[in-house]
Amino acid sequence: MLDPLLCRTFLAVAEHRSFTAAAGQLGCRQSTVSQHVRKLEAAVGATLFERDTHSVVPTVDGEAMVGFARSVVETGERALRHFAGAQLRGKVRFGASEDLVFTALPEILRRFRAHNPLVEVELTVELSDVLTERMRAGRLDLAIGKRFRGASHGRLLWRDRLAWVGSAATVLEPGQPVPLVQYPKPSVTRQLALEALEREGMSWRSVCRTSSLIGLRAAALAGLGVMLHASSLIPDGLVELPGSMGLPAPDEIEFVLLSKDAEPEGPAAALADAIGGRLGR
Numbered sequence: 379m380l381d382p383l384l385c386r387t388f389l390a391v392a393e394h395r396s397f398t399a400a401a402g403q404l405g406c407r408q409s410t411v412s413q414h415v416r417k418l419e420a421a422v423g424a425t426l427f428e429r430d431t432h433s434v435v436p437t438v439d440g441e442a443m444v445g446f447a448r449s450v451v452e453t454g455e456r457a458l459r460h461f462a463g464a465q466l467r468g469k470v471r472f473g474a475s476e477d478l479v480f481t482a483l484p485e486i487l488r489r490f491r492a493h494n495p496l497v498e499v500e501l502t503v504e505l506s507d508v509l510t511e512r513m514r515a516g517r518l519d520l521a522i523g524k525r526f527r528g529a530s531h532g533r534l535l536w537r538d539r540l541a542w543v544g545s546a547a548t549v550l551e552p553g554q555p556v557p558l559v560q561y562p563k564p565s566v567t568r569q570l571a572l573e574a575l576e577r578e579g580m581s582w583r584s585v586c587r588t589s590s591l592i593g594l595r596a597a598a599l600a601g602l603g604v605m606l607h608a609s610s611l612i613p614d615g616l617v618e619l620p621g622s623m624g625l626p627a628p629d630e631i632e633f634v635l636l637s638k639d640a641e642p643e644g645p646a647a648a649l650a651d652a653i654g655g656r657l658g659r
Contacts (some may be wrong), residue, residue, distance in 0.1 A: 532634030
């Protein structure tokens with residue numbers, strides 16, 4: 379295990395290329411900085427700096443240590459933020475995809491509020507593409523959304539298989555257009571559903587279109603049609619339809635964490651940690 383204190387000192391020296399400047403930043407003696415660096419070098423069994431009377435330059439091992447040391451320090455800081463959560467104050471504007479309404483979202487927010495009672499959470503539930511646009515416009519601090527597999531925006535939380543779902547009594551008439559229960563544009567799952575059907579030359583008709591998962595679930599439960607949904611988040615009462623129905627296999631989907639800032643701070647950072655701990659796979 380690498381000592382976070384030694385890693386913090388090492389990073390200060392690597393940044394300033396000076397033991398004296400590092401000591402000034404850390405508020406300690408230069409001899410203490412030298413001692414910390416020697417202890418870290420002994421711990422890893424490598425020389426981390428080349429030193430003479432005029433310069434301090436990281437060695438090849440020292441350059442590699444920068445990433446490791448930063449990871450150790452940041453992990454410690456995240457842990458402190460978590461266990462000192464009650465002292466967090468402020469507001470976080472959080473967006474979540476409709477897919478999470480009936481599954482993970484309530485528990486994530488309940489636990490976060492229990493650990494951070496002084497943080498105000500402003501929740502927006504919307505389609506993923508709408509959340510992405512609001513994030514770009516600076517109207518959200520953090521959001522969980524979907525993206526097409528291979529897209530680059532956001533931090534990947536997990537990949538999910540898409541499934542055709544409906545009620546246990548759902549029946550599709552052979553040779554007839556597939557009755558679709560679907561989100562309106564823009565919708566990632568809507569687009570993937572239509573692309574899958576079109577690849578197989580299958581026609582379709584819209585029997586329900588709403589941006590509310592509650593409405594989609596009600597329509598599917600009533601047997602009006604079928605819908606495409608993340609297999610790990612299928613709403614209660616609905617079931618994955620068997621392959622014998624002849625529906626085409628759709629692509630996978632990716633769930634990602636979107637952030638207004640490259641490195642969120644304060645309440646947004648705490649909520650990001652809570653989400654990553656619960657949903658990251």
